[in-house]
Amino acid sequence: MNSVTVYTTTRCPYCVMLKNFLTQQNIPYNEVNVEENPEIMHQLVRTTGQMGVPQSQVNGKWVVGFDPNGIMTALN
Numbered sequence: 001m002n003s004v005t006v007y008t009t010t011r012c013p014y015c016v017m018l019k020n021f022l023t024q025q026n027i028p029y030n031e032v033n034v035e036e037n038p039e040i041m042h043q044l045v046r047t048t049g050q051m052g053v054p055q056s057q058v059n060g061k062w063v064v065g066f067d068p069n070g071i072m073t074a075l076n
Contacts, residue, residue: 004029007055014066015054
């Protein structure tokens, strides 16, 4: 069973593109809006060193940005 969590903000076009991609591929995911929880954003920055979103945790691997190939690689 794959585990996909996508960290997003409310007005992020790449977040929408990423969620649409996952939906089109029938890949279930959890979404965490970091605008609603700044502490999670701080944890992300500490973990990945990246400020931007989307960031996805796929089966324990981090994929930063809108990177369909990176997500598919992490799933396989």
